[in-house]
Amino acid sequence: MSNAQPLLRVADLTKLYRTRDATVVAFEHISFEVRQGEIVCLLGPSGCGKSSLLATIAGLQSADAGEVLLNGNPLREPHPDVAVVFQDPCLLPWRNVWSNVALGLQLRHEQLPSAVLRRRVQSVLCAVGLEAFARHYPHQLSGGMAQRVALARALVRNPALLLLDEPFAALDAHTRHYLQCTLLQLVHGQNTTCLLVTHDIDEALFLADRVLLMSASPGRIEQQWHIPVPHPRQYRDPQMIHLHATVLEHLAKHSTIREEAKEVADWVI
Numbered sequence: 001m002s003n004a005q006p007l008l009r010v011a012d013l014t015k016l017y018r019t020r021d022a023t024v025v026a027f028e029h030i031s032f033e034v035r036q037g038e039i040v041c042l043l044g045p046s047g048c049g050k051s052s053l054l055a056t057i058a059g060l061q062s063a064d065a066g067e068v069l070l071n072g073n074p075l076r077e078p079h080p081d082v083a084v085v086f087q088d089p090c091l092l093p094w095r096n097v098w099s100n101v102a103l104g105l106q107l108r109h110e111q112l113p114s115a116v117l118r119r120r121v122q123s124v125l126c127a128v129g130l131e132a133f134a135r136h137y138p139h140q141l142s143g144g145m146a147q148r149v150a151l152a153r154a155l156v157r158n159p160a161l162l163l164l165d166e167p168f169a170a171l172d173a174h175t176r177h178y179l180q181c182t183l184l185q186l187v188h189g190q191n192t193t194c195l196l197v198t199h200d201i202d203e204a205l206f207l208a209d210r211v212l213l214m215s216a217s218p219g220r221i222e223q224q225w226h227i228p229v230p231h232p233r234q235y236r237d238p239q240m241i242h243l244h245a246t247v248l249e250h251l252a253k254h255s256t257i258r259e260e261a262k263e264v265a266d267w268v269i
């Protein structure tokens, strides 16, 4: 891994939402860097601004202060070297699997020769284990298969930076673990840099080289941990168990859920 300039630099970033009645600070003064090939997971309590941060880094919405730099260049709008995967696979229902994946490439390389396009789609469909389902339509897929298509559509572009917002949160535990392994295999293979938002401490510890913890609303980066455990990681590894306990303790400090639960209990009584 190079120690030169980071692939992604987020510098003093702040995002506000202005509604008719109020201004909401989604997150403020967020600064961090991600090195080439690094996998960074972003954890934090619900509503602390993780999705807003990811969407701002992706250039899907503008920041109110600060800047995002990709390889030292300002990133203010969607960029062909940056791919995003959301919790909802967002597949086009009138396109089959092959054609949904090809879309990722067509958006980037309008002039790509069709033979090259075919080869790359074929290769990424094999990588996510869906080569036999190329002619299927989204309504014929399970949730896990649809999310594999979304992953393939992002990775077919061979992006420099892959942003993922709780990509596996809606899946059952077995499918989630399978897709976490698939993601690791693919991004390690392509040396893709990843920033992944998750609620799940286990997921963060299984995937990340580094975990960032955001505080409750408005979010700031409170803490970070380097995860020195070699892959493939085991949840029951004593080092992983210790890391889990440490992260959980910090997350609990920043969570408002206990206060909200108490408010609900008081209301019910």
Ligand SMILES: Nc1ncnc2c1ncn2[C@@H]1O[C@H](COP(=O)(O)OP(=O)(O)OP(=O)(O)O)[C@@H](O)[C@H]1O
Binding pocket: 017, 018, 019, 024, 025, 026, 044, 045, 046, 047, 048, 049, 050, 051, 052, 053, 217
């Ligand atoms: N389009 C919007 N307009 C106004 N406020 C918004 C908008 N999107 C998000 N917010 C507010 O910004 C804050 C951060 O929301 P965001 O969705 O980024 O949090 P999150 O950390 O991703 O939450 P979760 O873990 O539940 O997905 C919240 O207070 C939310 O209500």
Ligand SMILES: [Mg+2]
Binding pocket: 050, 051, 052
């Ligand atoms: Mg979110």
